[in-house]
Amino acid sequence: MNGAVANTQSKDSGNAVLSLDLQGMSFKDTPILGALSFQVFPHETLAITGPSGVGKSTLLRIIAGLERRFKGDVQAPDNIGFVFQEPTLLPWRNARQNICLTAHVDATIAEAALGEVGLGGLGDRFPMQLSLGQQRRLSLARAFASRPAVLLMDEPFVSLDPALSDEMMSVFEDLRARTDVATVLVTHVEAEANRLASRIITLEGTPAQIVDERQNAGAYFQLSASGVTSSRS
């Protein structure tokens, strides 16, 4: 039987905005993910690290509802945002339309979202008329425009040079601070996890298990007293 993705508002999961209780996930006969569980709370950024091919992206796809071939239970909100390694912009739509069409917001909200990432006044430009950094800013603006309860980020800063990566992380931090979004960040860059995440989970093995889980006291904010907890299977 395939797994179920339910709306968090319909079940009692404390104040977690995302609860994952996975029993396992296989592609045909190849086990990818083993039993693992965790919860994510508003304002929290959870980093997921682990070696290439361990199943990190697959885990994000399960949370997003894009992959159903799993056993277990995922309680997730309807409004989930996704930021990929590439900006994935629509080349034939201008910046404003890229936000309106994907985030399902009106032009006024899209303009405000552009302003939040320093792209005010550039709404008429098409992606090819924007620099790489501006395209990345647009991608982040689009992800935040619909005020997602959960934001999934799959190696969003990995292909950038150090200066641009640092700049984009600052943009992300600014946007995050304006909302109560809960973020799940897949990254293999330890410094990135240490900078952005309040909690870091490491996956290893076949099928993948949580082999390490730690709070990151060095993150920019203190965990709320609302009880940030997690569980391991």
Ligand SMILES: Nc1ncnc2c1ncn2[C@@H]1O[C@H](COP(=O)(O)OP(=O)(O)OP(=O)(O)O)[C@@H](O)[C@H]1O
């Ligand atoms: N659609 C698919 N069908 C079969 N196998 C797949 C499919 N998608 C991914 N896999 C396999 O599942 C495993 C996990 O892939 P996944 O992309 O989740 O790993 P990852 O940890 O995100 O890797 P990376 O860090 O390199 O991006 C890999 O062995 C991959 O080859």
